[in-house]
Amino acid sequence: MTTTSAPPPPGPILETSTAPADARRVEQLKPDLLLSPEHHMCPGCGEPLVLRLFLEAIEELGLATRSIAVVGIGCYTSFSGSMDVDLVQALHGRAPSVATGVKRMLPDSIVFTLQGDGDMVNEGLQEVIHTAARGEKVTCILLNNGVFGETGGHMTATSVIGQRTKNTLDGRDADYHGYPILIGDLIAQLEGAAYVARGSVHNAGAVARTKKMFRRAFETQARGDGFTFVEVLTMCPTGWFIPTVEGPGYLHDTLGEVHIMGELKVDGVVHTTEQLHAENAARAAEMEAKLAAGGIDA
Amino acid sequence: MSTTTVDAPGIAVTERRLMEGSEALVRASIVAGCRFFAGYPMTPFTEVLEHFARLLPEVGGVCINAESELEAVGMAWGALSTGARAATGSTGQGLSLMQESFSEITVAELPLVIFNMARGQQDYFQATRGGGHGDYRHIVLAPQDAQEGIELVQLAFHLADKWRNPVLIYGDYLLAHVQEAVTVERIDFPELPPKDWAVDGSRTGSGLSGTVTSLGVGKIGQFEFGQEGKYQYIATKMPLMEREVRVETGYLDDAETVVVAFGTPAKFVKYAIKQLRADGHRVGYVRPITLWPFPYDAVREAAAGARRVGSFEMSGGQMIDDVRIGAAGQAPVHFIGGVSTDQSGFGVGRMLDVVDVTARILALHEGGEQPPVPGYETYGYRIQPHQMEATR
Numbered sequence: 001m002t003t004t005s006a007p008p009p010p011g012p013i014l015e016t017s018t019a020p021a022d023a024r025r026v027e028q029l030k031p032d033l034l035l036s037p038e039h040h041m042c043p044g045c046g047e048p049l050v051l052r053l054f055l056e057a058i059e060e061l062g063l064a065t066r067s068i069a070v071v072g073i074g075c076y077t078s079f080s081g082s083m084d085v086d087l088v089q090a091l092h093g094r095a096p097s098v099a100t101g102v103k104r105m106l107p108d109s110i111v112f113t114l115q116g117d118g119d120m121v122n123e124g125l126q127e128v129i130h131t132a133a134r135g136e137k138v139t140c141i142l143l144n145n146g147v148f149g150e151t152g153g154h155m156t157a158t159s160v161i162g163q164r165t166k167n168t169l170d171g172r173d174a175d176y177h178g179y180p181i182l183i184g185d186l187i188a189q190l191e192g193a194a195y196v197a198r199g200s201v202h203n204a205g206a207v208a209r210t211k212k213m214f215r216r217a218f219e220t221q222a223r224g225d226g227f228t229f230v231e232v233l234t235m236c237p238t239g240w241f242i243p244t245v246e247g248p249g250y251l252h253d254t255l256g257e258v259h260i261m262g263e264l265k266v267d268g269v270v271h272t273t274e275q276l277h278a279e280n281a282a283r284a285a286e287m288e289a290k291l292a293a294g295g296i297d298a
Numbered sequence: 299m300s301t302t303t304v305d306a307p308g309i310a311v312t313e314r315r316l317m318e319g320s321e322a323l324v325r326a327s328i329v330a331g332c333r334f335f336a337g338y339p340m341t342p343f344t345e346v347l348e349h350f351a352r353l354l355p356e357v358g359g360v361c362i363n364a365e366s367e368l369e370a371v372g373m374a375w376g377a378l379s380t381g382a383r384a385a386t387g388s389t390g391q392g393l394s395l396m397q398e399s400f401s402e403i404t405v406a407e408l409p410l411v412i413f414n415m416a417r418g419q420q421d422y423f424q425a426t427r428g429g430g431h432g433d434y435r436h437i438v439l440a441p442q443d444a445q446e447g448i449e450l451v452q453l454a455f456h457l458a459d460k461w462r463n464p465v466l467i468y469g470d471y472l473l474a475h476v477q478e479a480v481t482v483e484r485i486d487f488p489e490l491p492p493k494d495w496a497v498d499g500s501r502t503g504s505g506l507s508g509t510v511t512s513l514g515v516g517k518i519g520q521f522e523f524g525q526e527g528k529y530q531y532i533a534t535k536m537p538l539m540e541r542e543v544r545v546e547t548g549y550l551d552d553a554e555t556v557v558v559a560f561g562t563p564a565k566f567v568k569y570a571i572k573q574l575r576a577d578g579h580r581v582g583y584v585r586p587i588t589l590w591p592f593p594y595d596a597v598r599e600a601a602a603g604a605r606r607v608g609s610f611e612m613s614g615g616q617m618i619d620d621v622r623i624g625a626a627g628q629a630p631v632h633f634i635g636g637v638s639t640d641q642s643g644f645g646v647g648r649m650l651d652v653v654d655v656t657a658r659i660l661a662l663h664e665g666g667e668q669p670p671v672p673g674y675e676t677y678g679y680r681i682q683p684h685q686m687e688a689t690r
Contacts, residue, residue: 033503035518064503070376080509081518086497088379089511091402094372097364101376101384102497104360105334109499127372130365 031055033064033084040078044244046234046251047076047143049201050210054112054141054230055083057214063222067110070099072124074116075150076143093124096131099138110221112139118148121157121183128187128229135192135226139217142183142229145236146255153239157181160258164241180258184231185273188264194226196265200233200256202248205287213263226268233259306331306357311482319444320345320474323413323467324353325482326451327385332411333359334377334384336370340392341644342471343415347387367395371410375399378408379510381496383455387413387467390421397430400464404434405512405532407495409458411451412436412466415474418639418647419561422616425466426590433533437461437542438589440468440561442568444478449485450587456487461539462495468589471645472562545593546585547600549575553582555663556600557634558621559610560586563650567610570656574663581663589617597624601631608634608662610655612647634658636671648672 030037033055039048058067069085071077073092080087090098095113103111120128120142128140147165148154155165155172158180162171172180188196195217199210210232217228233255235247242250262276309328311317317325324346327335335350337343350361360377364370370386377384386396393400393414403410414421425438437457441447447469454465501507509516514528523531549571550556559567564585574581584600586593597620601607607629609618615633622631635658638647648654649672657669 035505059503066499067502068497068499077513080511080513081515084505084507084517085502086499086507087509087511088376088497089406089509089513089515090372090375091399094368094375094399097369097372098376098379100362100369101334101336101373101378102380103376104362104373105377105380105382105384106498126365127369130369 031059033059035082035084039082041075042236042238044235044237044247045075046145046201046232046236046247047079049207050141050143050232050234051076051079051083053201053207053211054214055085057211057218058110061215061218061222063110063218066108067112068102068106070095070102070111070113072113072115072119074119074143076114076116079114092119093122093127095119096124096127096136096138096140099140100131100134100136103136103138107137110139110218112141112218114141114143116149117142117144117146117156117158117183121181125157125181125183128183129190132187132190132193132227132229135194137221137224137226139221139228139230142231143234144183144231144255144259145234145239146180147236147239149236149239153241158183158255158259160254163254165239182259184229184259184264187227187229188270190227192227193229193265194268195220195228197229197263198231198233198259198261200251200261202233202235202251202256205283206261216263216266231259233261308356309353309482310484311480314479314481316477317444317480317482318345318475318477319447319469319472320415321349322444322478322480322482323447323451323469323473324349326448327411327455328353328357328359329482329484330452330455331383332385332455333357333382334361334374335359336362336364336373336386337388338364338367338370338392340389342417342474343387343389343392343413345474346413346415367392368399371396371399371403374410375403375408378403378410379497381493381498383409383411383459385411385413387415390414390416390424393421393424393429400436401428401430401432401434402512404436404464405432405528406510407462407532408464408510409455409462410464411454411458412464413469414466415469415471417644418470418637419563419612420614420616420637421468422589422611422613425468426592426620433529433536435536435539435590437463437465437539437591438468439465439544440587440589441473442562442565442585444473444476445480447473448480448482452485453487456490457542459490459493461535461542463535463539468561470562540591542588543591543593543595544587545596546587547583547596548585549582550584550600550603551582552580553600553603554580554605555608555659556582556584556604556606556629557608557610557659557662558584558586558597558617560589560617563610563612563655566650566652566655567659570652570659573656574659579660579663581659586617592620592624594620594624597621598626598628601625601628604629606662607631608659610658611635612638612650632662634662634668636674638671638673
């Protein structure tokens with residue numbers, strides 16, 4: 001568990017009065033499928049990072065002009081207005097069923113849902129399970145921060161043991177509150193699921209890997225191979241009641257230890273938790289070695 | 299004349315033949331252009347789902363056996379968002395599960411058609427008062443038999459698109475299960491504007507992408523209702539929809555006693571009144587075809603010249619509220635119906651019998667006591683001593 005510490009000292013003041021010749025403005029860096037780079041999320045929130053990743057993936061794969069989003073209810077609902085994507089706003093928990101109706105009427109479209117862990121794993125668990133079991137050719141995206149962020153920090157079905165929330169003040173107690181649901185692992189077991197992955201946005205490497213997961217998921221949907229699922233662990237320092245800068249570390253040490261990152265099912269083949277652990281350990285060891293040898297570029 | 303309906307070869311039935319009511323309703327739906335249905339089995343609605351599952355694939359449509367009513371209505375929501383004609387249904391019990399979505403679908407202005415093959419007429423309030431949270435109504439059509447059902451189902455799809463508001467077909471065990479000789483022929487309605495509000499993905503990335511939502515939100519730079527604006531807009535639409543009122547009346551000219559009844563029981567009432575007329579009794583009827591909007595004007599006119607008005611319904615007394623509003627105190631309104639189903643609660647009760655219905659109307663007409671509702675003596679609630687007085 002991360003302990004609270006004093007904020008880091010401010011770095012050197014950047015000279016901003018004259019921009020370098022190759023400097024780019026924020027607007028130039030935003031994905032084309034975003035109407036505005038502005039968002040109203042808290043500092044340190046991981047959700048806007050995920051928004052960027054799946055919008056870029058859709059664009060790069062050339063799927064934009066047949067993409068339809070179905071968005072649930074949570075903090076991310078505000079993305080509905082900034083995504084330049086044909087969109088259906090669903091009720092809390094109901095997005096996979098709504099996506100099913102859209103896809104069945106427009107089989108050539110690329111349909112994806114956007115839900116949080118409260119929306120998908122609490123309110124609408126049945127919907128996502130059955131949609132996966134039917135092999136519905138849609139992509140369900142889960143923004144998993146283990147907390148009801150929008151209501152102000154309450155326990156969800158994915159909150160980890162020991163996690164402090166507004167209704168688990170002394171930490172989630174397995175005996176009293178039960179155990180977290182590892183939704184990605186659950187869905188990977190279903191025959192109808194073709195591709196299942198769990199990414200994260202807590203560091204640059206995780207962001208890059210998550211982007212690849214989105215690409216594979218959308219490619220799999222475009223091929224018509226079955227249900228696809230991308231879960232992304234996202235920071236919620238507000239809902240975790242920790243300083244903003246500690247968000248990535250807290251994610252890695254708590255949620256990331258329970259909801260193991262990696263590709264859980266590729267081309268219909270399930271990867272076990274042991275395999276994911278081994279892959280992640282190998283990657284970490286490789287990184288350590290590179291750092292010891294003088295840096296990642298070395 | 300019409301482009302809102304799509305040809306469905308093999309679905310229309312031009313030569314009169316014996317057909318189960320459920321099948322007639324489903325064929326009429328497909329003839330009206332319905333291409334998506336999702337539902338969950340529940341007696342007496344189940345056969346509607348069966349016929350959709352069998353017939354929709356024949357015309358390139360889709361019927362999904364949903365995991366629950368919550369999913370069924372969600373799937374229909376998605377299909378409607380693409381501009382397709384789509385429907386769902388259940389009994390009143392199953393529709394209770396769908397109410398959250400019904401509320402939001404109405405505010406999102408999606409043209410859903412809902413089939414309630416009800417267990418009796420105890421879902422009148424659920425059907426006509428909105429049913430879920432918020433300020434809204436659904437147009438409710440109550441066919442008296444399968445042939446009228448074929449017309450009203452096609453009307454339902456037209457009205458749903460016309461008003462961008464759900465329309466509910468109120469049926470029951472008799473409508474769903476009785477076989478009648480019918481034809482299923484397409485009705486042409488006036489042309490409707492294109493569904494430019496629907497989404498198909500083609501506008502993604504254009505800067506003009508669309509949103510189907512009940513929340514009043516739009517894209518950055520586009521017009522936004524906001525939640526209050528959306529609610530206010532829906533509230534102003536409801537009174538306009540009241541002009542779709544439909545009613546059938548009979549023998550009212552010199553009627554001393556007027557009976558109001560809807561759906562399949564109204565057909566029993568109409569028959570009983572015809573027989574009573576032949577015997578010289580001055581009785582008439584009002585049959586609301588739309589339960590919402592309710593034909594208040596027709597009831598008001600009928601009550602103006604009558605000595606008494608009766609509400610015959612297979613419930614504890616729900617429509618009687620609307621009958622009283624319509625009668626507006628011009629004549630006393632009496633409840634002459636009652637709860638009557640079979641033992642399972644699914645089907646047709648003992649009260650729905652021409653002899654019993656006639657006796658109830660005659661008792662009202664002659665100022666006598668209503669005959670007991672069959673079963674009330676056995677099951678009737680016995681008041682407890684502590685319940686005798688109101689708490690002050």
